[in-house]
Amino acid sequence: MAGPDPKADLHRYLQAAREALLWKLDGLVEYDIRRPMVPTGTNLLGLVKHMAGVELGYFGLTFGRPFDEPLRWLDHDAEPNADMWATAGESREEIVGLYHRVWTHSDATIGSLDLDAVGHVPWWPENRREVTLHRILVHMIAETNRHSGHADIVRELIDGAVGLRDGNPNMAPGDQAWWESYRNQLEQVARKAGGH
Secondary structure: OOOOOHHHHHHHHHHHHHHHHHHOOOOOOHHHHHOOOOOOOOOHHHHHHHHHHHHHHHHHHHHOOOOOOOOHHHOOOOOOOHHHOOOOOOOHHHHHHHHHHHHHHHHHHHHHOOOOOEEEOOOOOHHHOEEEHHHHHHHHHHHHHHHHHHHHHHHHHHHOOOOOEOOEOOOOOOOHHHHHHHHHHHHHHHHHHOOO
16 A cells, blocks of 8 residues: 555645536536626636636746746736636636646646745745745645635525535535525524624
């Protein structure tokens, strides 16, 4: 039996989070994957676009491994939040395809470096810029899961679909009536606790 492989474990968690984020697009039409569902405009395709840029920064620039495709939304003169939504001219296939190519680029960085390999995050404060691959893997697992959680909520707001990943809902069993009753119970508890 082989010994533990911490890098493989971390990589597996990162990949699971990536796939969970993309799964939230499944079965939705173009309008729904772009709909701003909360006051800050968070939308599913925008989350994927954002994560493509974030991964490139942390697994590319941080370790001196630039990506060969320019990302217009990361230019200095791009409009604020340009990485958080897809323009009408940016298709689902383009954004998802980019995210897959980013995975390949990031995975090459992960595969070629030891966990203690040193990189530099230029946008972090000077006293924290020097990092290891281990730290960046942990950071990206947290970052990707955070945005996958956003996608969970956005998807539920769109069509009620929930779940951790394909084939694993990770939800209490219950039909629509059970969930309505459960939600009503929580509303009553909140009102009581809030003095209403």
